[in-house]
Amino acid sequence: MVLIFPVLAVLSAAQTLAIVGENSQPDKAATIAPWDGSAQAHFAKAAYQGQLAQNPATAEPPADWMADLALEAYRSQPLVPGALAVIGAAQPGDGNAPFWNAAAKISRRDTLLQGMLLNSHLQADNLDGAIRVLNQILQVRVEQRPAAYIALTQALRDPRSVDTFVDILGTGPDWADGFLVAASRDKEALGNLGLIRQRLSDDIVDPKTDRRLVHAFASAGEFQLAYDLYARLSAERPEEVDGWSSEIPPFDWTLVDQAGFRAQVLGGEEELQLEIARGKGGVFASRILPARSRALSISGRHDLKPQQQADKLEIAVSCVDGDAPIAQGNLTGGTIALDATLPADCGFVKISLSGRAWSYGQRITGSISTLSISFGE
Structure with a gap:
């Protein structure tokens, strides 16, 4: 097994952000409809998020009363994602991956559910799964992108992440350029970042981002990596070896x-x-x-x-x-x-x-x- 403890540590921080950051009003909902399964699920979910917020370093199981309330909500409305998240968190950790994979398909917007799925992947050293869950979180929680970029950049240091990033970034997510720029600041990730960029089509990456990547590679002393991208970007323009073009420094002026x-x-x-x-x-x-x-x-x-x-x-x-x-x-x-x-x-x-x-x-x-x-x- 490849050890990636620094990666998992940072990813866990991003997971904590995902699972405690929900903005809702469960108390009000439960008061209006105390026997409604959805309201009970929201209440149990918010209570568990509050518990997690008090100890962000670990994902402790929910208190018994929270799990009981979530089970009651599940009996009334089995497809409420908040209830499933609390129920799953109350189960023993070993062998829980099938439950989280199935539950997460019910809602890709519920951050607690996605956060617990992420935690499951981290415990199993499943870097591919963890990155894919972060992708889901990035698509619905724009405000958490800076923190998620840090986690993804840490993951990028691991060679196992390259294929996963190519697969995800190749679909053109709207967070791709922001992540590429953030990752270019990490010297330890530049080699894998270069491999990823080589496999992405040019219409996926904004030209401004590519210019920043060329500069980042060159500034880190990765001149061949930088020049390969520069040559690719320059292939469609006239030859300007003798000109004063300053479009893409440092290989232009x-x-x-x-x-x-x-x-x-x-x-x-x-x-x-x-x-x-x-x-x-x-x-x-x-x-x-x-x-x-x-x-x-x-x-x-x-x-x-x-x-x-x-x-x-x-x-x-x-x-x-x-x-x-x-x-x-x-x-x-x-x-x-x-x-x-x-x-x-x-x-x-x-x-x-x-x-x-x-x-x-x-x-x-x-x-x-x-x-x-x-x-x-």
Whole structure:
């Protein structure tokens, strides 16, 4: 058996939220119709939820009087889900799974019933069943999604969860994008998250979510995983290796956008417009690319002014996992030219343009042409 105790601990917290969070008025209902089975079931259910709320760490059986009231309600109205939830909770834990599976089919909206079914799956180490119950809860309890996302992300760390997530997310639930974004923040879940995304059709995931996934994978150092998704998203658009596209960084350009320090492409133009105010500076454009060979050449032109300061701007090439540039040079005389020999173990290369305007000089303004970026044989 695969041990997933951290997963079960967090899932149990989500289960507690599900089973104690019902909003109802059972006291009023029981007063109006004291002999009605539905009112009795609501009363027993609310009482049990109150008991659970006092000790959220465990799902203790209901008090005897609660179970008796639920049985009385069941005799009157056998299909009331609240009564079934309390009756099932009063039974011994071993061998209870068939009861919960059958009872849960009566109502997929009753949170106590779904919560107890979830608890049954957790006790049986049934990760697939637990995730599917959380899916049901997510569909009817929108306010609990943030907590449920945490539980699902913990479950995602377990390789057994991948097929289940693909099956559920493939149906396009409205919580899918929110969960994918939340899960992308967990480094331990990124590998399985990447496997899931590879198996989902593109129309299931919002493009904004995909861009966040690319960024999350790259930020965690999973560059191949990030680039595979980037390449998939880029397959339908024109090839822009030499352009200034910043649609999906970091494999498209990351451009600075600050007050007095801005690099941007204005509508309809191909050049990069640059402004560096006095005393401002740093990296203003960067891009990561897979190292297709060990030889890299970059060339371009610019008309940045004043020339004395523009000549001090730099272009550099480095491996994404390296500390120092492999090659660097200045943007002198209006030209950009840099050749680099990449190490054999350099899987991805980062191209950076940077510089600063002197605090006692003029601001730097002008444009940079599209760069020609080529890898040799």
